[in-house]
């Protein structure tokens with residue numbers, strides 16, 4: 001896999017050429033190739049969009065679990081809070 005890619009052409013049909021001055025260019029459109037980065041903008045947008053959908057779900061699960069554990073506690077929780085300080 002090449003570290004360079006053309007942003008204008010399909011990633012499947014990319015022909016990379018070395019121009020006379022040594023710059024890597026796309027064989028189809030002739031534009032200079034862009035170096036691939038680990039976190040490209042498309043991946044960042046995807047992560048942001050995914051987290052926007054997942055965040056409410058995770059918060060809902062968190063609050064449901066929180067509510068569930070609170071209901072199991074006795075009503076007079078003040079005595080529970082003071083317990084560790086008795087010693």
Ligand SMILES: [Zn+2]
Nearest residue numbers: 006009026029
């Ligand atoms: Zn191209």
